Structures are given as C-alpha cells and as structure tokens.
Amino acid sequence: MTIWAYEVDCDLMCDLTDAHIRAEHGVSNADLSRAWEAMVEHGQTPPSWRLARVFMARNVSAIIVPSFAPGALAGDRNVVFWRWSPGPPCRVTVMEDEARLPKDQSSWR
Numbered sequence: 001m002t003i004w005a006y007e008v009d010c011d012l013m014c015d016l017t018d019a020h021i022r023a024e025h026g027v028s029n030a031d032l033s034r035a036w037e038a039m040v041e042h043g044q045t046p047p048s049w050r051l052a053r054v055f056m057a058r059n060v061s062a063i064i065v066p067s068f069a070p071g072a073l074a075g076d077r078n079v080v081f082w083r084w085s086p087g088p089p090c091r092v093t094v095m096e097d098e099a100r101l102p103k104d105q106s107s108w109r
C-alpha cells in the first residue's frame with residue numbers, strides 16, 4: 001500500500017459524517033456501508049452509486065464519509081471525489097516531496 005498526503009481546496013463537498021447533513025439529504029449509514037462490490041457482482045446498483053449520481057447532479061464534487069474499513073475507528077474518514085482538477089473550483093494536489101510517484105503510464109507496467 002502507498003499512502004500520500006493531498007492538499008485540497010474544494011468548497012463543493014458534502015460532509016456525510018454529520019448526522020444532521022445525512023438526514024437533510026436522506027442518506028443513512030447503511031446506504032454508505034453496503035458492500036457495493038458484491039451488489040455489482042449480482043447485477044444490483046449499490047445505494048452509494050445512486051447517492052453519487054444525486055450529488056453530481058447537485059454540482060457536488062466530493063463527499064466526506066465515515067470509514068467502514070475493517071479496523072476503522074469511529075473518527076476515521078474517507079473523502080470520495082468524482083470531480084477534481086489541478087485548479088479551482090475543486091483543486092486536489094498530491095504532496096510529493098520525494099518524487100516517488102510515476103511520471104507517466106509506462107511506470108505502471
């Protein structure tokens with residue numbers, strides 16, 4: 001596993017870790033925590049995919065969600081982006097001081 005730090009400047013985010021915001025948008029933790037891969041394998045559309053389409057239509061670029069990974073603590077979070085760029089309105093930049101990331105696709109082979 002490789003872990004990197006990112007600098008994010010994006011006002012177009014929705015914080016679904018807040019119970020009031022989840023309620024406002026009709027989102028439950030069950031919707032966020034469903035095993036989406038298994039659902040897709042069975043030809044079903046996961047609730048999280050439906051939610052993403054709703055937020056995309058509202059011009060939201062990313063959501064902050066609780067982490068449901070095995071061993072995750074109550075305060076652990078993930079940020080899920082579907083729109084980002086090197087500049088505004090939703091800038092995401094990797095903080096890479098040691099230049100270890102691949103520079104082009106040939107590095108991934």
